[in-house]
Amino acid sequence: MLRMNNVSSGYGATTILHDVSLEVKKGEVVTIVGGNGAGKTTTLRTLSGLIDTSAGSITFKDEDITHLPAHQVVNRGITLIPEARQLFPEMTVLENIQMGAYRPAAKSRYEQRLEEVLALFPRVKERLHQQAESLSGGEQQMVAIARGMMACPELLIFDEPSLGLAPIVVSQVFDVVKKIAESGTTVLIVEQNVQQTLKVADRAYVIENGRIVMDGQAQELMGNDHIRKAYLGI
């Protein structure tokens, strides 16, 4: 479904990603794990068109999307739920969710989709008319996920959804990720919480210093010595 072929990218003259290749197949949950500054977020920003690719190519459903700007990538069916939630702080929760359904393909299915999404987040449903910034961190993350789902994406990308959340909320977030995957949406997830992520993922890539250093089935990687030492602390 999604392929990155030998992609390099970065900010200005600084190259951060070197020759990254990865693939996400339809219906899979794929994760990219790695430490701080390894290039996880840059990979997602490149994929979603927020920064341009300097070498290599990206295809989605066999169409080239390498140099598309971010808003056109969304229209193709790829939605990124950015790190640190990034809600529209001075809009209500409902307005935030409406913005999620901005792309034409999502607008026509708005009513039905809203019902489906709110069923998944009862807490969000109670707070629809509150200002987004008045919510707790965990609730804001749920709104961010709900907003992302409203676009009816075929590929939903999560950037560190558990960052800065209380442990109980973290497990709720992973439950939601699992439910989204079970409902048939393809998921790419980037996390520092490697243990939890490998449990929900089918396959994983390990990124270090802007290069993919390892990939394989999530289960296998959990038993890998390097992974256990570097990321699981065992």
Added chain:
Amino acid sequence: MELIFSLIVNGLMLGSLYAMVSVGLTLIFGITKVINFAHGEFMMIGMMLTYIITTYLGIHPYLTLVFIVPLLFVLGILVQKYLIEPLRNSDEHVQIFATVGLSIAMINLVLMIAGSDNFNTPSSGMRHTLDLGLATVLTGQVVIMLCSIFMVGGLHLFLTRTQMGRAIRATAQNRNAAQLMGINVSRINMVTFGIGIACVGIAAVLLSPLYPVNAQTGQSFVLIAFVIVVMGGLGSITGAFFAALIIGLVDSFTGFYLGSSLKGVAVFGIFLMILIFRPSGLFGKARKLAHVS
């Protein structure tokens, strides 16, 4: 008592005129984060065009809205697209210098073509006095007051009730996330700039029957408009509206009690106090400045 009432009415009339000039400026700043130093010159151009069209076609000045508002809307879009957008990733000082440069270029272009003379648009009945019992006002002032209320109300509804308006607010609040929703941010910036300039175009047409225009006219209005925009809380439309009314009242009262030469001292004295004690504006919440950058 009658005097006070009359000063209040005149202050509010003047204030709504300032509001019309300031609304576009605060909208552009709030959404695109560009300080448009050429705002007054767009108004001056609008007034010049009103003068030319009414004089040569002999139509009522207000009818020129049909030409001038769309024209300035397009002009705003072009400026955003070809002047501001290419500078998006440069230092914000560069953007400021670009709009200052545009302002100077526009003034000098008009000076070159028309000289420094004053041009008087025919008043077409807009300078008739209306007796409100306790105060007398000009017909044109009443029109400006009503229109400024419609303009602020209309913009507010547009920004909160329409899909495009929500996309504009979303862009202002988080540019990054807006792109991830599928919003074309450069298009939003162009439309916003266009709307802001179209607003000052409406102001220009409505002002024309009451004020003469020359190449420098924009400068005298825009200075007050900047005070209002800051006072209203940088980017807040309703904030700017009420700030404009306050400045109008201050102008009217100090003009009467202290003399018109001291009006500027009062207005800019208040401006300095606000910058020192409430830099986020009278109505702005302090944190609003956080996502202005």
